[in-house]
């Protein structure tokens with residue numbers, strides 16, 4: 001069922017694997033600052049060195065080749081390329097590094113998919129207000145144009161922002177990701193809004209300046225769980241589950257694919273809660289200005305990061321106040337039948353991916369879809385013979401196959417998260433998502449394939465062989 005040019009990939013992100021946090025002129029990012037502050041969740045762990053891919057890229061390339069990937073998704077570190085975030089000063093060493101990565105991939109017949117922003121904002125831009133400041137959209141557009149101009153002759157798949165939901169909510173409402181803000185009920189909406197504005201500007205730049213010569217495609221990676229009613233026979237749970245999807249997938253999917261604005265259910269919920277709280281000072285969920293390019297139509301494909309599923313109950317479980325959770329007024333819970341892998345949040349539900357893909361087809365106008373992240377992690381004692389994760393990949397890919405073959409979803413690629421064990425944000429090195437184990441106690445950061453890595457390689461080669469017959 002997989003088309004012959006299906007993208008078989010794995011993904012990583014700069015801060016999680018590169019290290020070299022101040023090597024060769026790189027500027028600090030908000031994650032450097034955040035990790036160097038005391039009192040964060042994962043103790044003294046940082047991404048200062050992590051897999052050291054900045055120096056050990058050749059080893060990563062060997063891993064990519066061993067898996068037989070056709071595509072590799074990486075992110076560019078904005079402050080490695082532009083240390084103060086602006087094009088006033090370009091760090092040539094950073095350009096050389098990514099040129100080598102891109103050229104090496106291509107010489108091995110692996111196509112790069114490049115994310116411009118995977119959580120690591122230059123600290124200098126944060127000092128000017130970061131994602132909360134409207135001016136960030138122009139700064140991002142400059143950076144995006146710089147990247148299209150510099151790498152776009154060889155990169156044909158671009159993602160502007162990775163998971164604006166996570167970046168906005170965990171970074172600006174929950175405070176567990178950089179920049180560590182806890183401004184519940186306001187800052188996340190504002191940050192998400194500016195990410196959409198930034199994305200739309202960058203897409204328009206690509207469209208008008210580079211598309212005709214470079215011929216690539218640009219999107220934004222949206223993460224969402226599959227959400228369904230806890231009690232399907234209860235109307236309140238049915239509408240709660242729709243509302244919950246509106247606050248995750250819909251928050252970014254609707255502006256890009258449906259109306260150019262946030263889902264009605266989301267705006268209505270935020271506004272209703274604002275009235276109840278007696279909030280003054282304009283809508284907390286911002287309004288898109290007519291003087292700017294609309295986000296509608298600014299995604300050339302749907303980029304989906306899917307990890308898990310939830311059942312949804314009406315009501316926020318007794319919580320009351322100014323927060324996104326209270327606005328949404330739902331509770332997302334685990335089905336006791338689902339198994340959990342290393343992280344408490346990660347229930348293993350491959351079937352949820354098929355349902356979500358079907359929903360995307362129906363809701364967003366049958367777009368081309370790339371699954372830009374999906375994975376399974378371990379915690380605790382290291383298990384290199386991870387048969388369970390191998391089965392997870394096999395079952396998940398079968399679900400994708402059914403989505404294509406039986407539901408007619410136009411899925412063009414699948415990227416496993418992640419190529420390597422790496423710095424898992426607030427969880428540091430305690431969660432391992434890699435297809436390759438990385439020994440963080442070894443100066444050489446030795447990479448060793450897991451059994452699940454071998455399994456993924458076997459699956460890829462099986463499908464490739466089916467087409468070469």
Ligand code: BGC
Nearest residue numbers: 013162163166223373417424
């Ligand atoms: C992010 C990755 C992260 C993964 C697993 C996604 O939210 O894009 O950076 O490591 O999920 O938590």
